[in-house]
Amino acid sequence: MLPEVQALLRLQDCDHAVTRLEGELAELPKRLDALQKETAAQAKTLATLEAKLKADESERRKLEGDVERHKSKIVKLKKQLNEAQNFTQTQALEHEITWAEQAIAKAEERELELLMEEEQLRADIGTAKGALLAMQKNFETERQQALTRHKAGLAEIATLNEQRKSSLATLTPQVTSIYERLRKKHKNGVVAVEVVNTQCQGCFMEIRLQLWQELRANQPFMTCENCGRVLYIHPTTGFDPQTGPAPVQ
Ligand SMILES: [Zn+2]
Structure with a gap:
């Protein structure tokens, strides 16, 4: 084989290796970007769950307050009922007591629903936090690996470019x-x-x-x-x- 053809093949091998390495290095930030997006999406999922839990807890506290108010009102209404002067007053007070009791039942039913929902949300938040932590850890590991690979890749490219220069020097x-x-x-x-x-x-x-x-x-x-x-x-x-x-x- 002609020495020039041999030099051409060496040059070609160098250029192929450089192209492959450059492609590999270009993929590194893309991979990190994708991981970062996945992590951000997981953080968003966690934030949504936490916001929902906060809203449920707030709604439940408000309902607890409402129940207490209704109960106090019933005590007052029952006292007034004992002192009612006529049938119309009695009927109106009884109607108000019934309405307050119904409101308490409705609020307590919703409180129970919220309690069950909160329990599920706490479990989901625990899972989401674990997943987020794992993703953050994985991202950091991959980032460090990418930095190391990038540095090594640049050194390999520099060596190949030197070899390229040597091969080029032998060509007309x-x-x-x-x-x-x-x-x-x-x-x-x-x-x-x-x-x-x-x-x-x-x-x-x-x-x-x-x-x-x-x-x-x-x-x-x-x-x-x-x-x-x-x-x-x-x-x-x-x-x-x-x-x-x-x-x-
Ligand atoms: Zn051909």
Whole structure:
């Protein structure tokens, strides 16, 4: 294999590794954002439950006050009833006592409903608090891991960029220019490709037999006539079934 093609493959490997690392590092803040949103949603759920509990407790305290007032009123009404002078007064007082008793029954029924609801809410709040705590802990762990990975990733990229510079230094300006042009053209960054059984592994078109023979015999710097990628034959796998394996270089 031509030293230039070997350098191109090293360069290509470096660029692929950098692209992969950059992609991985770009995902880190996205992952943290998603976790932060989940945690915020859980905090909101907890706040809603706590607000509902507070409202229920407040409503129940008000009902307790109402019951006490109704009871005091009944005591007064019963006293007045004992001192009633006529049937009309008696009837009116009895009607008021009945109304107050009904109001007490209604309030006590609602108090019971609220008590049961509060019990459920306290259990739900306990669960929600536990989940929120776990999420906050997990977020902090992942944040620390992301910071460590980001730092390590940047160091790996810096090393790869040094390796890239070394590989570039061994290429002629023409080959460097071909590499950069092909890299822009082929978004997956595959610039140098193997020829397997006379087929370009970049575009999967058959290369002309004459070119394949030339490539196999002399290993010149050659590009695919269809996709323009730099071609090479692997010393052991790039053979034609009809002519046998290529000589090991
Ligand atoms: Zn091709």
